[in-house]
Structures are given as C-alpha cells and as structure tokens.
Amino acid sequence: MYASWYDRQGPAADVLRTGGLPDPEPGPGEVRVRVTVSGVNPGDTKKRRGWLGSSMPYPRVIPHSDAAGVVDRVGSGVDARRVGQRVWVYGAQSYRAFGTAAQYTVVPDHQAVSLPNHLTDELGAALGIPGITAHRAVFGDGSVDGRIVLVHGVLGGVGSMAAQLARWGGATVIGTVRHARDLERVDPAVVAHAVALDAEDPAAAIRAHAPDGVHRVVEVSLSANADLDNAVTALGAVVAAYGTQSDRTELPFWPLLFNNITLRLLGSDDFPAEAKQQAARDLTAAAAVGALTVDVGDRFPLQDIAAAHDRVDAGGRGRVMVLLPA
Numbered sequence: 001m002y003a004s005w006y007d008r009q010g011p012a013a014d015v016l017r018t019g020g021l022p023d024p025e026p027g028p029g030e031v032r033v034r035v036t037v038s039g040v041n042p043g044d045t046k047k048r049r050g051w052l053g054s055s056m057p058y059p060r061v062i063p064h065s066d067a068a069g070v071v072d073r074v075g076s077g078v079d080a081r082r083v084g085q086r087v088w089v090y091g092a093q094s095y096r097a098f099g100t101a102a103q104y105t106v107v108p109d110h111q112a113v114s115l116p117n118h119l120t121d122e123l124g125a126a127l128g129i130p131g132i133t134a135h136r137a138v139f140g141d142g143s144v145d146g147r148i149v150l151v152h153g154v155l156g157g158v159g160s161m162a163a164q165l166a167r168w169g170g171a172t173v174i175g176t177v178r179h180a181r182d183l184e185r186v187d188p189a190v191v192a193h194a195v196a197l198d199a200e201d202p203a204a205a206i207r208a209h210a211p212d213g214v215h216r217v218v219e220v221s222l223s224a225n226a227d228l229d230n231a232v233t234a235l236g237a238v239v240a241a242y243g244t245q246s247d248r249t250e251l252p253f254w255p256l257l258f259n260n261i262t263l264r265l266l267g268s269d270d271f272p273a274e275a276k277q278q279a280a281r282d283l284t285a286a287a288a289v290g291a292l293t294v295d296v297g298d299r300f301p302l303q304d305i306a307a308a309h310d311r312v313d314a315g316g317r318g319r320v321m322v323l324l325p326a
Contacts, residue, residue, distance in 0.1 A: 001020065001021055001022070001023045001024075001102055001103040001104050002018070002019070002020060002102070002103050002302065002324075002325060003018070003019070003020070003021045003062055003101065003102030003103065003302075004016055004017065004018045004062065004063065004101040004102065004302055004305045004322075005017055005021065005060050005061060005062045005063075005101075006048055006060075006061055006063070007056075007059065007060050007061075008056065009047075009048060009049055009050035009054075009055075009056060010048075010049060010050075011049065012045070012048065012049075012305075012306035012307075012309035012310055012313075013306045013310075015048065016048070016063075016305050016306045016309065018302060018303050018305065021062075021102065023104055024098060024104055024105070024106045025073070025075075025106070026073055026074055026075035026078075026106050027075045027076075027106070028075050028076045028077050029075060029076075029077050029078060029108055029109055030074075030075040030078070030106050030107060030108055030109060031071045031073070031074050031075065031078055031082055031087075031106070031107065031108075031109050031112045032071070032072055032073040032074070032104055032105070032106050033067065033069040033070065033071055033072070033087060033089055033100075033104065033105050033106075033107065033112055034069050034070050034071075034072045034103065034104055035067045035068075035069040035089075035100050035102060035103060035104065035105055035324045036067075036068055036069045036070070036121045036323070036324055037067060037068045037069070037121045037122055037124070037125040037321050037322070037323060037324065038064045038066070038067045038099075038100040038101050038102075038125060038302075038321070038322040038323075038324060039064065039066035039067060039100075039125035039126050039128060039129075039319060039320075039321060039322075040064060040308050040309065040311075040312050040319075040320040040321070040322060041064075041065065041066065041128075041129045041130065041157070041312070042312055042313075043065070043129055043268070043269075044063045044064050044065065044093070044099075044309070044312070045309045045312050045313050047061070047063065047093075048061075048063055048309065052247075057095075057097070058097035060097065061093070061097055061098075061099070062093070062097070062098040062099045062100075062101050062102050062105075063093060063099050063101050063305075064092065064093060064099040064100040064101045064322070065089075065090060065091055065092045065093045065094055065099055065100065065128055065129055066088075066089060066090060066092070066100060066125055066126070066127070066128030066129055067088070067089040067092060067100035067105060067124075067125050067128075068086070068087065068088045068089065068115060068121035068122070068123075068124030068125040069086075069087065069089070069105075069121070069324075070084065070085065070086055070087070071083055071084065071085045071087055071112060072084075072104075074109075078109045082109070082112075085112075085114055086114070086115040086117065086121075086124075087112040087113055087114055087115050087124070088112075088113050088115045088123075088124030088125065088127050088128070088284075089105065089107055089111060089112050089113075089124075089125075089128065090111055090113070090127065090128035090129070090131075090132060090276070090280065091107065091111050091128065091269075091276070092105050092107050092111070094269045095269065100125075101302065101305060101322060102324070103324055103325065110277055110280075113280045113281075113284055114284070115284070116284070116287075116288045118288075119287055119288065122294070122296050122319075122321055123287060123293070123294055125321060126157075126294040126296070126319045126321075127280075127283050127284075127287070127294075129268055130157040130158045130161050130319075131161050131279065131283045131292075132268055132271065132276055132279040132280070132283070133158050133242050133266055133268045134158045134159075134161035134162035134165055134218070135161075135165055135278075135279035135282055135283060136240070136266055136268070136271055136275060136279065137158070137162050137216075137218040137219075137240035137242060137264075137266055138162050138165045138166045138169065138171075138216065138218065138240075139165070139169065139278075139279075139282070140238075140240060140264055140266075140275070141216070141238045141240075141262065141264065143169065143170070144166050144169045144170060144171040144215070144216060145169060145170030145171065146170060146171070147170075147171045147172070147215040147216060148171065148172045148173075148174065148209075148210045148213075148214045148215050148216075148234075149162075149163075149166040149171040149172070149173050149174070149214065149215065149216040149217075149218065150173075150174045150175075150176070150206065150210075150214040150216065150217045150218070150229075150232065151163045151166065151173060151174070151175045151176070151191075151217075151218040152175075152176045152217070152218060152219055152220045152221065152225055153176065153177075153178075153220035153221070154173075154175030154176060154177060154186060154191055154194070155177055155182060155185055155186065155317075156220060157319060158218075158220065158242060159175070159218065159220060160294070160295070161292065161294070162218040163175055163190050163191055163218075164190050164286065164291060164292050164293070165282070165283075165286060165292065166216070166218075167190045167191075167291070168286045168291040168292065171216075172192050173190060173191050173192055173193075174191070174192065174193045174194075174195065174206055174209055174210060174214065175190075175191040175193075175194050175195070176194070176195050176196070176197050176202065176206075177194065177195075177196055177197070178196070178197050178198065179196060179197075179198050180196040180198060180199065182196070183196055192209070193206075193209040197225075197228075202228060203228055203231040203232055206228075206232045207231075207232055210232065210234075212234055213232060213233050213234030213235070213237060214232055214233055214234060214237060215234055215237050215238070216237065216238050216239075216240065217229050217232075217233060217237065217238070217239040217240065218240055218242075219239055219240060219241035219242070219243070220241075220242065220243045221243055221244055221245050222239070222241040222243070222244040222249050222251075223244045223245045223246035223249040223250070224244075224245050226249065226250065226251050226252060227252055230252045230255050230256055230259070230261075233259060233261055234259075235259055235260055236259075236260045236261075236262075237259070237261055237262070238261070238262045238263075238264055239261060239262070239263050239264065240264040240266060241263065241264070241265055241266065242265075242266040242268070251263075294319055295317065295318045295319065296318050296319050296321060297311075297316060297317055297318020297319055297320055298311050298316075298318065298320050298321070299320075299321045299322075299323055300320070300321070300322050300323065301322070301323055301325075302322055302323070302324055302325065305322055308320050308321075308322050
C-alpha cells in the first residue's frame, strides 16, 4: 500500500516519508478500511515532533487517527456484512502504531462507524478527535437541555463542534472569539450570542445573556480564561478544559471553590471506551440530520503530507485533509 510514516521525531519535512508498505491484515475483532480521506489534527503533529518531551512510542509510526473510507476486509468475529460499508474512523493511532495516513488502516470493529450515504467522506474524516473531545466537553456531565453553555474559541475545530452539539442537545450557546473582527463569522443559527474577548468587558457581555451564570464552559485556554470563567459561571457549573497556554495554570481557587465549580480536564486518547462509543453514535446522528457540519480548509495529496502538517501547526481556518489515492 501507499503510505506515509516516520521512524524518528522532528520537523515534518525532515522525518515524514512516503512510499510502499505491506498491506495490513485485520486481526480478531478488527476491520480493515480502505482510506479515502485522512483528517489531520494538532495532536498528530505534536506526536510527530515530540511535544512535551514525548518519545517514539513505536519504531515506526503511520500518523493520524481520523479518517473516512470503506471497509474492505474483516477479521474473525466481525460480521462479514460490514464489507463494503462506508465508515468514519476514530482512534486509529491512539496507542497503536499505524494510523490513517495510508491506503489501508486496521482498527477495532467499533472504531469504524457507519457513515450515512448522504454525508461526505470529508465530514466523516473530521469527526474523530475534535468531535469526540467536543462531545465529552458538552455531555460529560449530563444533559444540557435547557442549559446555557459557553464555548470559548467557537470558530475552532473543537469549539465549533461543541457549539453545534450543545445546540443539538437543547442548550442556549454563548460563543467567544478572540477578536471583534471575527464576530461576523459566527453562525447565529448555532450560537445565540457571540462575544469578543478583546471587548472592554467580556464578562459583562456574557452576563448580559446569562444573568444567573452559565452552566457549562467548554474551555480552549484555561490559563487565559480562568478569571473570566470564574466571573460568569453559575453555582455548581462545570468547566471542561481541553487546552491551556501555560503548563502550570493558575486558578482563582477560593472563588471557584465557593461557587462549587467542577473542573473537568479532557485528554481524548484516554476517555472511557463507552464515552467514545456514545460520542460516535451522537456525532453520526447529529450529522445525519444536518445539525453538525465542518469547515474544511486545505486539502493535500498524501505525497504532500509534510505541507499538511505544517499547515496545521501554522493554524488557520478550516480542517486540514489528506487525500488518499484509489
């Protein structure tokens, strides 16, 4: 098969290689997926470059955890009728060596989720890491029906999905953007109220729409927003954080304590298996009824995977996709 891999960590152009590797075979309880689109996430590039001192978990790594494609072979114990199904894939390179930056990937049966025929492969390839993280942030502490959910970074990969899932779940969504110039990009059909963090008093702007406080916060930068979150949360609220700018984040401990705030930290590779499977079901259901869409930015052929990784590291609008040859 045609694939990309790295045998050492470092800059994308230095370590990513493309070429032929043996076709993988599914083991018991596994399926093999012929990949059409591989989604690139910041976590993929961080693993490749050794972020936070991480080392090579395996001698050779095929990167990327997310994808869409078609099941073409099944292992023992898997229903043979799965062959030919369109699927989206999550967790392919979570505690596994070989991910989705290849013509074929092998995953446990439940990690290849049926993709309704009216949904695109690109949407499927965008659901995994950001979608499951967003689902856990929104629903990890129960229903949000009738609640007010504050989503920071509402234009980002996780933030946009969290806002859509919260709206689908019956919540009123308040979303923040970093700059006032970005407010016009926020979808009012999803986000009832948008607030720019560079406004004179963003806490007052949020409180204007949630006078008794917000019930959930989906947090992209805990170190930057801890004081703001403290100022706008309701008694007993949950702050679900999947990112921070400072490794040793300071918190307004006593005010949060007296407000009985729950702080939930989200590491997507280690969510409980049942939580991931519920997220997969809900993400598919929401997407199927048009309640969940993604903004696709740049598309790269597999031979340009290093450019795709650099594009992710540079930031910018929209998800980054790597396209696999037939």
